[in-house]
Amino acid sequence: MRYLPHSEADREAMLATIGVGSIDDLFSDIPANLRVHGLDLPRAAGELSVERTLGRLAAKNVPASSVPFFVGAGAYKHHVPATVDHLIQRSEFLTSYTPYQPEITQGTLQYLFEFQTQVAHLTGMEVANASMYDGSTATAEAVLMAHRVTRRKKAVLSGGLHPHYRAVVETTSAMASDVVEALPADPGATEDILARIDAETSCVVVQSPSVYGHLIDLAPIAARAHEVGALLIAVVTEVVSLGLVESPGAQGADIVVGEGQSIGNALSFGGPYVGLFAARAKHVRQMPGRLCGETVDAEGRRGFVLTLSTREQHIRRDKATSNICTNSGLCALAFTIHMTLLGEAGLGRLARINHANAVKLAESLGEVPGVTLLNDSFFNEFTLRLPVNAADIVEKLAAKGILGGVPVSRLEPGNADLANLVLVASTEVNTDEDRAAFVAALKEVLA
Amino acid sequence: MATYFTKDHEWVRVDGDIATVGISDYAQSQLGDVVYVELPEVGKQLAKGDEAAVVESVKAASEVFAPISGIVEGINAGLVDQPARINEAPEGEGWFLKLIIADKGELAGLMDETAYKAFLETL
Numbered sequence: 001m002r003y004l005p006h007s008e009a010d011r012e013a014m015l016a017t018i019g020v021g022s023i024d025d026l027f028s029d030i031p032a033n034l035r036v037h038g039l040d041l042p043r044a045a046g047e048l049s050v051e052r053t054l055g056r057l058a059a060k061n062v063p064a065s066s067v068p069f070f071v072g073a074g075a076y077k078h079h080v081p082a083t084v085d086h087l088i089q090r091s092e093f094l095t096s097y098t099p100y101q102p103e104i105t106q107g108t109l110q111y112l113f114e115f116q117t118q119v120a121h122l123t124g125m126e127v128a129n130a131s132m133y134d135g136s137t138a139t140a141e142a143v144l145m146a147h148r149v150t151r152r153k154k155a156v157l158s159g160g161l162h163p164h165y166r167a168v169v170e171t172t173s174a175m176a177s178d179v180v181e182a183l184p185a186d187p188g189a190t191e192d193i194l195a196r197i198d199a200e201t202s203c204v205v206v207q208s209p210s211v212y213g214h215l216i217d218l219a220p221i222a223a224r225a226h227e228v229g230a231l232l233i234a235v236v237t238e239v240v241s242l243g244l245v246e247s248p249g250a251q252g253a254d255i256v257v258g259e260g261q262s263i264g265n266a267l268s269f270g271g272p273y274v275g276l277f278a279a280r281a282k283h284v285r286q287m288p289g290r291l292c293g294e295t296v297d298a299e300g301r302r303g304f305v306l307t308l309s310t311r312e313q314h315i316r317r318d319k320a321t322s323n324i325c326t327n328s329g330l331c332a333l334a335f336t337i338h339m340t341l342l343g344e345a346g347l348g349r350l351a352r353i354n355h356a357n358a359v360k361l362a363e364s365l366g367e368v369p370g371v372t373l374l375n376d377s378f379f380n381e382f383t384l385r386l387p388v389n390a391a392d393i394v395e396k397l398a399a400k401g402i403l404g405g406v407p408v409s410r411l412e413p414g415n416a417d418l419a420n421l422v423l424v425a426s427t428e429v430n431t432d433e434d435r436a437a438f439v440a441a442l443k444e445v446l447a
Numbered sequence: 448m449a450t451y452f453t454k455d456h457e458w459v460r461v462d463g464d465i466a467t468v469g470i471s472d473y474a475q476s477q478l479g480d481v482v483y484v485e486l487p488e489v490g491k492q493l494a495k496g497d498e499a500a501v502v503e504s505v506k507a508a509s510e511v512f513a514p515i516s517g518i519v520e521g522i523n524a525g526l527v528d529q530p531a532r533i534n535e536a537p538e539g540e541g542w543f544l545k546l547i548i549a550d551k552g553e554l555a556g557l558m559d560e561t562a563y564k565a566f567l568e569t570l
Binding site: 151285310315316319 | 483485488498501503507508510
């Protein structure tokens with residue numbers, strides 16, 4: 001029996017009060033062809049039978065860990081130590097929501113504080129928040145923040161920015177009538193972004209390594225931006241790169257945002273992930289999101305608080321710096337635990353292994369007849385130009401049990417110039433056998 | 448120089464065509480320690496009742512409304528680094544902004560000091 005608290009009389013009274021004839025009238029805005037008219041669901045089945053059915057469905061997937069896997073483009077397969085999953089499943093962590101009565105949850109606040117400290121160190125910035133939803137929403141929030149700081153409305157986006165991030169920035173900007181000047185896709189890292197920065201520019205958004213894998217020298221872009229009073233927003237989609245590459249903060253970035261999935265978090269079909277957000281201390285009042293601070297209590301003991309909450313919507317209402325009043329708590333915790341296990345030296349070692357693996361792969365793939373490597377520099381991901389349509393080749397590789405990267409046409413559909421390009425990533429999880437299998441398979445499908 | 452007050456606890460001091468605007472001693476005492484202030488851009492056009500500034504204390508964030516219409520002629524930029532001045536001297540050093548008065552007639556709708564004191568008694 002279904003439990004429905006409202007009687008027919010209750011429903012009619014409510015409909016009459018708001019002046020609507022029937023419940024269906026409430027859905028009149030939804031086109032009829034999009035409405036569901038009765039669900040054709042199978043009858044209840046026994047547990048064993050359900051397990052069999054679901055098992056059969058699950059077997060249709062190709063788990064990333066079951067095949068040689070070279071897919072990246074913003075989400076990376078790394079080894080996550082078993083300790084991480086074990087610790088985050090403690091119920092104090094697993095079941096708690098973002099703290100609305102924060103000070104009674106000192107453990108939650110302490111790990112958020114440690115997360116922020118790690119993010120600030122990694123990005124080379126002075127302050128970091130307790131996390132955002134993911135890298136793309138963090139980027140959109142950074143653009144809004146830059147508009148508040150500079151009181152300008154125009155964001156210039158590099159053609160090396162992940163197209164999905166660009167789309168999210170364009171969506172939020174359209175809602176606020178802000179201007180977005182997105183440069184064309186830049187697979188060769190040849191764009192002249194300095195020429196696009198002018199006195200109207202609020203911020204320049206540059207991803208490094210770019211979506212095509214190139215490492216971008218941020219210092220000259222920061223210098224040009226600062227000349228005209230604009231901010232540099234640096235975007236990092238592969239946070240492991242910060243174990244090897246000079247931090248965006250050291251290169252002059254004003255806001256650094258990124259995707260933290262690579263540390264502590266599985267691919268999980270694309271989410272939930274954890275957005276990183278760090279900035280210069282002088283702009284802290286304009287930052288979005290929750291900020292955890294360290295303090296002392298009345299007896300002088302170390303403790304943690306949520307601080308500068310007056311920026312947030314539960315206090316500032318419509319004048320809040322952001323609608324975000326929460327954070328990706330559990331993913332941030334996984335990040336914090338994994339990063340703590342790695343330590344600074346461990347992260348550096350992990351980054352070197354990633355880079356070395358990618359270099360080996362790029363060299364062997366570059367020798368396949370007809371294949372050109374587009375990168376002079378890269379971290380653990382690079383772009384190849386194939387002699388034929390890359391999406392077809394990726395399909396053929398998948399049929400051979402190799403997940404051989406992301407065709408650029410998936411990210412930039414309809415751009416014929418990019419149709420033969422493929423993004424290939426290699427992390428610490430790939431073995432020499434994986435690489436050899438990939439190279440051999442590519443030779444076969446191109447032959 | 449005449450000083451006028453609003454029911455939202457802003458004050459306006461008129462000197463020729465220029466009006467200096469701040470928050471009253473009562474307002475600062477209600478807010479508690481001010482930790483942050485957001486001031487408008489010079490040149491911004493404000494209509495009476497528009498949000499002119501934001502003031503934030505350890506307890507709350509509040510808007511400061513334009514008591515009369517005008518163009519922002521100057522701001523007390525020093526407040527950004529020393530918001531405590533608003534607590535120390537709310538009706539002096541702690542002023543927020545100066546407006547080029549658009550319509551002196553609007554002043555007639557405000558309270559003078561005596562009326563404001565009487566108004567505070569009713570709160």
